[in-house]
Amino acid sequence: MKFNSTEEYIATDDLRLAVNAAITLQRPLLVKGEPGTGKTMLAEQLANSLGLPLIQWHIKSTTRAQQGLYEYDAVSRLRDSQLGVEGVHDISNYIVKGKLWEAFESDTPVVLLIDEIDKADIEFPNDLLLELDKMEFHVYETQEQVKARHRPIIIITSNNEKDLPDAFLRRCFFHYINFPDRETMKEIVNVHFPKIRDSLVKEALEVFFDVRKVPGLKKKPSTSELVDWLKLLMADDVPEEVLLERDPTRAIPPLAGALVKNEQDVQLLEKLAFMARRGT
Known part of the structure; x- marks a missing residue:
């Protein structure tokens, strides 16, 4: 799979090389650059160019890494148990899948955008090291091991608001989008x-x-x-x-x-x- 410019997105030669290198290496592409230089749009146009689905995970200051995997909705389960709702004893009914789980279980390869990762807590990138490296994670509540059917193409954007951990950077292919001439x-x-x-x-x-x-x-x-x-x-x-x-x-x-x-x-x-x- 090779990425090129699209009718809606002009990609410079160095950006195309970076995207294709990350795809070849099967590593996340970490993209930095001034706000408004098309970092988020890159993922959208990459998905369009390759004909792949796009899954977007927009990071906020309150986002936790666990939310990208799954969340256990204990409050809903407690409420349903009090109301006698059928199926309350099946804990899997209260597991809410995150964006990484969606990407991992897709029947086809996908482009996964982790947008503005630097907005989250400094430990956020480190908390995803194993999952992004091994392409699998464990669901404690159901004792299920979730493995990626196809390795997603991962685009991670950062506005450089804070430094990212070295251990995380080692696992990424990096590209800085220079401001267009x-x-x-x-x-x-x-x-x-x-x-x-x-x-x-x-x-x-x-x-x-x-x-x-x-x-x-x-x-x-x-x-x-x-x-x-x-x-x-x-x-x-x-x-x-x-x-x-x-x-x-x-x-x-x-x-x-x-x-x-x-x-x-x-x-x-x-x-x-x-x-x-x-x-x-």
Whole structure:
């Protein structure tokens, strides 16, 4: 199985090599990169490209590794026993399968996305070492051993909010998605807006990369935010001449609420514009 770009996703050569290397090695692919660079979408498009089902496990700060395997619903069983519900003595009726169990028991290979693993507790990755390595786990309550029928293709994303344990990293193939250059970004834009004017794309990209280069920004605009901004520019029929001016004394570009997402960055851009006016 080989991954390539799709009609909806532009994958660079190094990203394609990383995905295919992880598939060959049968190791999870750990993907890092700026928010909005397409880490989550990679799993979706990989599944589409290979014609495989996608199972998504979105991690939160309260997520525990055990939830990916299974959970025993003791509260429901106690309630049912008090109500005299039939089947209460069969403990398997109260085992709730997790995303890993779903992936392991699938009749066909699947793509398993473990999204934003760094949101969870630091011990979360270590708690999954054996299961991801051996592709099996034990269900204590039923004394059942669950083994993967087919080894899933595992994509793990991280926003680098915290360091991951070395023992976990050793079991992964790692790839950092660099922020797209102008040519790659133009290809991405054309995927989303096939009929967009080249002149508008050219000027919008100039403004976009100029904003990203401003020193001191708390949050640089991402690829997804550029797509949103272009969608607004097209909807409001903003002429590229407005972008072409790039007057340094103006506070921020038109409809920049799609690009700049916090008050500190807005104030920074306004301060730079004020300083430019004072310098004229």
